[in-house]
Amino acid sequence: MIYDVVIVGAGITGAAIARELSRYKLAVLLLEKEAEPAFGVSKSNSGIIHAGTQNPPASVKAWLCVEGNRLMREEIAADLGLNFVQCGQLIAVFDLGDLPELEKIKKEGEALGIKGLEIVDRAWLDEREPNLGPEVQAALYVPSAGIISPYRFVYALVENAVKNGVELKTSQKVSAIRRGADGVFELETGGEKHNSRFLVNAAGLFADEISAMAGAPTFKITPRKGEEYLLDKKREHIANHIIFPLPTKTSKGILIIKTSDGNPMIGPTALDVEDKTDLSTTESGLAEVLSGARRMMPSISKSDIIAYFAGLRPVSGKDFIIRHEDSVPGLINAAGIQSPGLTSAPAIAVMVAGLLARHGLPLEPKAEFHRLRPRPAHLFQVPLEETCRLVAKNPAYGDIVCRCELVSSQEIYEAIKRGATTLDGIKFRTRAQAGRCHGGFCTTRIIKIMQEELGFPVTAVTKRGPGSELIKDERK
Amino acid sequence: MKYRDLVIVGGGPAGMAAALAARAAGVEDILLLERDQHLGGILNQCIHPGFGLHHFKAELTGPEYADRFARLVMETPGIEVSLRSFVIKFTKDRDISYLRPGAMEEIRARAVILATGCRERTREMIQIPGERPAGVYPAGLAQKMVNMEGWIPGKEAVIVGSGDIGLIMARRMALEGVKVKGVIEIQKTSRGLVRNVVQCLEDFSIPLYFQHRILKIHGAARVEKVEVVRVDDKFTDIPGSVFEIACDTVLVSVGLIPENELLEMAGAEIDRATNTPVAPAVNLTSIPGVFACGNACKVYDLADWVTRDSELAGKMAAQYLKTR
Numbered sequence: 001m002i003y004d005v006v007i008v009g010a011g012i013t014g015a016a017i018a019r020e021l022s023r024y025k026l027a028v029l030l031l032e033k034e035a036e037p038a039f040g041v042s043k044s045n046s047g048i049i050h051a052g053t054q055n056p057p058a059s060v061k062a063w064l065c066v067e068g069n070r071l072m073r074e075e076i077a078a079d080l081g082l083n084f085v086q087c088g089q090l091i092a093v094f095d096l097g098d099l100p101e102l103e104k105i106k107k108e109g110e111a112l113g114i115k116g117l118e119i120v121d122r123a124w125l126d127e128r129e130p131n132l133g134p135e136v137q138a139a140l141y142v143p144s145a146g147i148i149s150p151y152r153f154v155y156a157l158v159e160n161a162v163k164n165g166v167e168l169k170t171s172q173k174v175s176a177i178r179r180g181a182d183g184v185f186e187l188e189t190g191g192e193k194h195n196s197r198f199l200v201n202a203a204g205l206f207a208d209e210i211s212a213m214a215g216a217p218t219f220k221i222t223p224r225k226g227e228e229y230l231l232d233k234k235r236e237h238i239a240n241h242i243i244f245p246l247p248t249k250t251s252k253g254i255l256i257i258k259t260s261d262g263n264p265m266i267g268p269t270a271l272d273v274e275d276k277t278d279l280s281t282t283e284s285g286l287a288e289v290l291s292g293a294r295r296m297m298p299s300i301s302k303s304d305i306i307a308y309f310a311g312l313r314p315v316s317g318k319d320f321i322i323r324h325e326d327s328v329p330g331l332i333n334a335a336g337i338q339s340p341g342l343t344s345a346p347a348i349a350v351m352v353a354g355l356l357a358r359h360g361l362p363l364e365p366k367a368e369f370h371r372l373r374p375r376p377a378h379l380f381q382v383p384l385e386e387t388c389r390l391v392a393k394n395p396a397y398g399d400i401v402c403r404c405e406l407v408s409s410q411e412i413y414e415a416i417k418r419g420a421t422t423l424d425g426i427k428f429r430t431r432a433q434a435g436r437c438h439g440g441f442c443t444t445r446i447i448k449i450m451q452e453e454l455g456f457p458v459t460a461v462t463k464r465g466p467g468s469e470l471i472k473d474e475r476k
Numbered sequence: 477m478k479y480r481d482l483v484i485v486g487g488g489p490a491g492m493a494a495a496l497a498a499r500a501a502g503v504e505d506i507l508l509l510e511r512d513q514h515l516g517g518i519l520n521q522c523i524h525p526g527f528g529l530h531h532f533k534a535e536l537t538g539p540e541y542a543d544r545f546a547r548l549v550m551e552t553p554g555i556e557v558s559l560r561s562f563v564i565k566f567t568k569d570r571d572i573s574y575l576r577p578g579a580m581e582e583i584r585a586r587a588v589i590l591a592t593g594c595r596e597r598t599r600e601m602i603q604i605p606g607e608r609p610a611g612v613y614p615a616g617l618a619q620k621m622v623n624m625e626g627w628i629p630g631k632e633a634v635i636v637g638s639g640d641i642g643l644i645m646a647r648r649m650a651l652e653g654v655k656v657k658g659v660i661e662i663q664k665t666s667r668g669l670v671r672n673v674v675q676c677l678e679d680f681s682i683p684l685y686f687q688h689r690i691l692k693i694h695g696a697a698r699v700e701k702v703e704v705v706r707v708d709d710k711f712t713d714i715p716g717s718v719f720e721i722a723c724d725t726v727l728v729s730v731g732l733i734p735e736n737e738l739l740e741m742a743g744a745e746i747d748r749a750t751n752t753p754v755a756p757a758v759n760l761t762s763i764p765g766v767f768a769c770g771n772a773c774k775v776y777d778l779a780d781w782v783t784r785d786s787e788l789a790g791k792m793a794a795q796y797l798k799t800r
């Protein structure tokens with residue numbers, strides 16, 4: 001079979017493109033090298049839906065970010081049942097001499113159409129952010145910014161795309177791309193071959209390699225590492241907004257981030273590295289993050305940290321690369337999607353669909369597009385009365401598997417039904433193992449449920465795909 | 477709202493001893509809530525001997541020790557046991573909400589004993605840097621995998637921390653044919669019992685590296701090796717002393733933290749450094765009529781002492797109910 005479009009990469013960019021294309025009468029294939037979607041850059045980031053401030057004024061990403069933010073607020077969050085929280089953002093200054101800088105950010109933001117920007121003084125802040133340290137003098141308040149769970153955003157888009165007819169294939173690493181005589185792209189993944197008229201490259205850190213394989217070695221991706229540190233849920237109410245310091249020449253600044261799951265997060269660092277697989281955290285990263293965060297909120301302590309991770313921003317120059325490669329007709333690159341890629345994804349998807357149309361792919365709307373995705377029920381997100389109702393309806397909601405994050409066996413079954421095949425996939429969908437005990441309590445139970453539901457032997461259960469098996473042997 | 481005289485949360489050795497003692501002291505309406513499918517708590521996974529030397533003057537395994545109490549608890553009229561019952565909410569008025577398969581229950585207790593045990597400190601809490609591959613487990617989780625499920629997590633292991641759980645797991649893994657390549661301890665001495673250092677490490681020729689720490693964990697998908705460094709008396713790394721150990725498993729045994737999230741939820745005073753209740757004496761909390769015993773009150777090294785002090789907690793609760 002020949003697909004109309006093959007998308008390489010099921011991160012937020014590829015997922016959003018897949019869902020956008022699923023509106024039209026097209027045969028679309030989404031290919032991902034990892035065992036599940038969202039295992040690339042899109043799993044390790046700050047989860048902020050930026051308003052669109054602080055991007056270079058004439059850049060592509062500046063308006064994509066503003067438009068992505070609007071789409072989230074006005075359509076996607078409700079349509080896909082996402083837990084988007086519009087908590088707003090503060091850009092804090094430690095010196096009143098920096099107010100002109102804030103004014104400049106405000107003006108540039110307003111020129112892009114960002115609404116409600118307001119410079120606020122210490123009295124305003126004291127009322128709304130009681131834990132700010134004494135050094136903070138004033139801030140720019142950005143009301144349209146918010147937070148989301150990045151992986152659940154990807155899973156929702158992929159699920160909805162699949163519901164609308166997109167084919168998803170995981171554990172399929174594209175290793176070679178040829179061009180048939182008729183102009184058809186032939187993609188090789190391990191033993192399999194996939195043919196397509198158009199190729200959309202959304203391969204994140206490896207987008208330069210995919211573009212080169214397709215015949216357009218036109219850019220290079222370098223990873224920029226960011227380390228993030230999560231705090232205990234007990235500190236949930238330490239901050240009510242996402243709080244940024246004003247960037248300085250030497251530092252982009254460490255943020256205090258409310259997350260949609262409750263745990264506050266501090267980070268990220270920004271350091272250019274060589275290795276596209278280097279996800280290690282470092283002692284210097286921890287020290288930088290702690291001191292940066294404590295300058296804004298001195299009560300944050302090292303003992304609040306319950307988890308940490310690093311992510312790599314796929315960087316190529318200062319802007320996104322979203323274009324048709326004229327040297328390889330039919331190839332669209334959606335590459336170099338550094339921050340704010342999570343925010344921009346829905347707008348990038350619309351732009352990519354436009355590029356495909358302009359280069360000869362007819363976009364004819366389907367008679368029936370399933371716009372809505374029912375929201376999965378998570379006990380940690382609902383009030384006690386709702387829990388009562390759920391348990392009465394389905395006893396498995398009363399069977400608690402993860403004690404720290406309050407996840408029931410029903411939620412684990414549901415995650416598996418929606419496509420989770422690994423321990424991390426279950427963690428990202430449900431939060432089981434993501435709390436303060438790190439799966440000390442629930443890991444064995446989850447492995448047993450996976451064995452039952454997926455029919456795996458225990459030695460085949462993995463953390464995040466082949467090579468990451470958890471159990472080496474069974475006692476005879 | 478249903479009322480109960482005494483509700484005990486947690487059916488480990490602490491909760492069971494407290495229930496029996498409270499009953500013996502005259503409390504007639506006791507509800508014991510346990511989230512697991514059986515009583516016994518953490519003892520169910522401690523299949524090694526060494527329990528009961530003080531309380532029973534006999535050397536028992538963990539499950540044997542727990543069974544002696546569990547049988548008594550089940551047989552005693554006046555103690556109702558509810559298994560698979562997970563307490564999710566607790567208030568200072570002693571209102572308790574718990575989930576069990578099929579129902580959420582809400583009750584009010586005249587007195588409460590929290591016997592919720594403790595959890596393990598994790599790799600994340602001691603901030604071991606490096607990658608995050610499969611194969612890094614809290615030692616207690618590995619103990620549960622091996623002893624309860626018959627799963628062998630790896631082939632070559634390094635253990636971080638020389639407390640009793642780390643030592644016992646070193647031996648347990650060695651007995652299962654896993655090559656235990658070393659126990660890494662940042663202090664100058666072991667926190668564990670001397671008999672455990674001898675019986676678990678020396679008898680199995682497992683090297684114990686005092687004043688060392690893990691610098692980094694390597695491995696993209698599964699652990700491949702660890703970097704170890706020697707530290708001085710101020711815990712500063714000694715330059716030039718770094719070496720590597722190849723392994724596929726790292727067991728982290730770096731201490732226990734009392735589980736007092738319910739108590740905290742009710743607004744009781746909690747010591748943030750130790751996560752224990754702030755109170756003038758053992759078993760007490762800052763809320764009248766709410767007691768905490770066993771590992772929830774403070775971390776014990778022997779189950780026998782948990783039993784002894786938790787019996788006292790049962791009596792204290794009975795006393796409280798009488799004088800009210």
Ligand SMILES: Cc1cc2nc3c(=O)[nH]c(=O)nc-3n(C[C@H](O)[C@H](O)[C@H](O)COP(=O)(O)OP(=O)(O)OC[C@H]3O[C@@H](n4cnc5c(N)ncnc54)[C@H](O)[C@@H]3O)c2cc1C
Pocket residue numbers: 008009010011012013014031032033034037038039040041042043044045046047048049050172173174175202203204205206207210224225226227228268310311312313337338339340341342343344
């Ligand atoms: C620390 C940090 C914080 C950030 N914070 C924010 C934020 O708060 N807000 C925001 O908007 N943005 C943020 N970002 C940016 C955002 O995370 C990225 O822009 C976005 O996730 C990029 O998504 P992607 O789909 O392009 O890449 P990815 O998520 O990496 O997706 C690419 C996919 O392609 C797959 N792939 C690669 N090669 C192949 C192949 N050969 N065959 C098949 N599949 C392949 C990969 O496995 C991967 O799943 C942050 C980034 C970092 C690192």
Ligand SMILES: Cc1cc2nc3c(=O)[nH]c(=O)nc-3n(C[C@H](O)[C@H](O)[C@H](O)COP(=O)(O)OP(=O)(O)OC[C@H]3O[C@@H](n4cnc5c(N)ncnc54)[C@H](O)[C@@H]3O)c2cc1C
Pocket residue numbers: 485486487488489490491509510511512516517518519522526527561562563564591592593594595596615616617619640641644732735738769770771772776777778779780782
């Ligand atoms: C991994 C590990 C290994 C150990 N090994 C040894 C050893 O080898 N030898 C030794 O002498 N001691 C050992 N100990 C110490 C041991 O914990 C104590 O000796 C003793 O078991 C503590 O008893 P407890 O009843 O306080 O706690 P636990 O035995 O932990 O019992 C607590 C009970 O409370 C239940 N519970 C908790 N929260 C809730 C809730 N919200 N709702 C309902 N129920 C709840 C739990 O399911 C559990 O059954 C070990 C401890 C750990 C953590």
